[in-house]
Every structure is written in structure tokens, then in C-alpha cells.
Amino acid sequence: MATFLKKESTILSIAIVVALAAITSGPLEASVTLEAVPEQSTAPASFPSPASVPSNRIVRIDGSSSMDKVNEALKRGFEKQYPGAKVEITRRGSDLALQSLLAGKIDLAAIGRPLTPQEKAQGLVLVPVAREKIAIVVGPDSAFKGGLTFVQFAQMFRGQITNWSQVGGPSAAIRFIDRPDGSDTRRIFRATFSWWK
Template identity: 55%
Template sequence: MAQTPTTFPVPETVPTGTTLSIQSSPNLGIATQALKQGFESAYDGTTVEVEVTSSDDALRALLADQIDLAAIGRPLTAAEAKEELVTVPLERAKIAIIIGPENPFIGNLTFDQFARMFRGEITDWSEVGGPPGPIRFVDRPENSDVRRSLSQYEVFRNAPFQTGATADPVAEDDTATVIAALGRDGISYAIAPQVLGQSGVKIVPMHQTLPDDPRYPYSQPRFFVFKGSPSPAVAAFLGYATSAQGVAALATDQPVEVPAIAATPATPAPTPTAAPPPAEPVAPTAAEGRGGLGWWWLFPLAGLAGLVWA
């Protein structure tokens, strides 16, 4: 049955000439490449081919017997779960909120503020404590696994999951493309391992926490998927991928390569106008006023964000 937990032993040896084909979603592509290199180094004479595509396309190829494994960043749909597909869950990846290095915003955001930025309800940086200036929300394609993961949180389910007039979508679900589009006024989101330690972005704290904090809420599920009974090659690779060595490779920072970007010209000073009022005036608590964390932060942030997926 699909979704049945499956474990695989680490192989002592793998026959020379073993080959394996994998299609991976963009946000697992770098991690899958790292596993490919580790597997081929550990077992001489093996070859793992990795192609980056969407989770949807990878699963279609798997069902058509065109590949051996799919690496996806979402759960199976109800229809997919009825097929002969077996998922092997991997560690979830945190989702970071990112802005460009030249963006003057230095504060943090709440769950509600980011959701309202996504929907285009908050349109100016001054509404979240930054210098006055328009917000541009750099969004990913609708079939993006990271985007789909955000849609499962309660704060995004309280209103239609759609962007507003501030949206500036990129054509490809590619973190390097997203980073290149940020400029001085953009904000977006990305898988944390691809942006941690990345000089081309700044990571915005959520409720004073960063993605390397266990309490940080937003994350994306990740799975390997095979069809039917695993072949010896699939079983060997999954044994390596789920071993301590494989898990370490998945957890390692995997910053994407971003082409050098010319410095963005300074935005002309706006004509003095009254700053737009906060979209939802709320008196700050004493802890928020000090920039600190109240006692209630002892509770897991994930619960506050309200994840719908189990």
C-alpha cells in the first residue's frame, strides 16, 4: 500500500554496473545530487542519473516505468496514493523567508504579516516596521512544492490562497532565479538548506526565530517514491540515503549558485506622504516592544502556525 513505512538496510556491497535513474523536484535536486555522489563513491562501478523536474512530472515518469525513483517535496495526492506507489519519508526541510542583501528591512515578521504580504494585503515595508517603500512579492509557480507546503498552514487557509497586486512571479521553480529577482524591495521564500550561508540573501526571522531554530514553524515534507516492489538497485540506494551518512548529506547546507548581480540603483526618495496605516492595528505586548520573546514562546511555533498536513 502507498504510504506504508519502509526501511532498508545499508548494503555492504553493490554489484558493479548497477544503474539507477531518479527524477527530482527542484528543491530536492541538490540533495539528491549529493546522495548520488556519495553512493557512487561508496560503491565503485555504480551510476546514478539525476534529472531535475517537477514532482508531478517525476511521479508521471515513475508510473510510466521511465525511471526507478522519484524525489518529491509533497505528499501523494489521493489519486496517486491509489497507485502502486510507495513513499519513503525523509527529514522535512525548513522554509526560509528571504529578502535581497540590499533590502533595508532589518526586522522580523509574524505568521499573519507574511501571509498578508503573500495575499497583497500588506503593500508597504513601513507597515511591518521597515522604511517606507513598496513591497514586491516574488512568488513561485503554482506547481511549486514549497508554495504548496505554505498553503497547508492555517494562516494561509483563512483566506483564498492567491497572491495580490504586489506579486511578481518567476517562471521557474528555481531558488537561484528567485534570489536574482529579489532586488531591494522583494520578499520571497525558499528551502532553508539552499539559502543558509548564502551571501546573496538575507533571511527574515519569523517571530524572532530563524530556520535553524527547532521551534521555527514552516517546513516542507520530502519523500523518495518507488513503484511496486523495490529493485535491488532501488533498495541499495534507499539503504544508503536513509543511513546516518545519507541523512547527514540531506541535512547539510546546500546553497544554490547565484550569478553575480549588479548592484541595484538606489530607489528615488518618494514624495513625502503620510505612511499607510497598519492593516490590522494591534497594541504591542511588553515583550514585543522590547524585541524579546514572551513566556508563551516555550510552546512550539509549529502549533501556532497551524500545519494541516500530518
């Protein structure tokens, strides 16, 4: 997961990301599993935190609901570090958040998907703040109790495997409950796994 900034962001916008880093050893650590950013990703930049911000300053964050716990921890930490400042959080999804960021309507876009080449070309910069895992789950009432390979799962998703008997389970139709096409989870699969496409 990442927060995105426009290159010309103010030091205050950058400070809110720094405020998150300052509190990750506290309450955030207990509620969100934070892992190191993958080696192939750009390492997070470090920014100096300002000594103060105006007491009436409002920092606006929009993005994916998958960033809720991170955003709430960021809000608590920033408002504690800068008394009188407020953080407003909305959850309109990654695409709308990035559009709002580019239009100057928000200060930070907190999204849980990679930045596209087109978005990078518009001046957005990645600041990694967390990484979470995606799980594929079989319902508790399913007669299938085995394991699946990534290839088998991809074949199921593409409609090449339609019955549990094709992967060693009982004869029963496979039903998917899936995220919408535009969701961050779906985009991560497409960007990460070549077999997903």
C-alpha cells in the same frame, strides 16, 4: 523532502534509499542540514540492503532541484557501495518525476513536497530522507528592518498589506519575488499553513 517509490518497487530501488542512509554521517552531513522528520509524519521504513547488484545496473532518479545535494550524495554512496552500478539524475520537477515513476521510466522520484491523496491512491509510498527549512527573506537594501509574523506575511502575500508602513516600516511598496505556483516550496506552504490558502 522525500523520495517516493511505487509499492511494487524492486529491492534495488529500495536499496538506493538505504545507501543514502548509510552515508548520511559522511559528506552529506556537511553539505545538507538533515533534521528529524516531524512527529506527525510516518517514520521511515527500514529495508535490508542487497549484498550486490548487477555491475551494469543503472538507477534513474528524477525530481526537484531542491533535492540536488541529497541526490548527489545518494549517487556517490550507491556507486561506492555497488561498484559498476550507475545512478543517473535528472531534475525535471516533482510532477514530471512522479509521472515518470508511475510510467516505469525512472526508479525513484526525489521530491520536496507532500504526496497528494491522488498520488497515494496510485500506489506511491513516501520514504522520508531529509527535511529542510524554508526562509522568507527581505533584501539587504530594504528600508524595513523589523520582524514579521506569519499572519502579516500571509496578508502581504494575499495583497492585504501592500506597504511596509502597514507593519511599522517606512512608506515603501512591498515587492515579491516568488516561486512559481507549481513549485515544491509553494505546495509546502499551501499544505502546511492554513493561513496560506
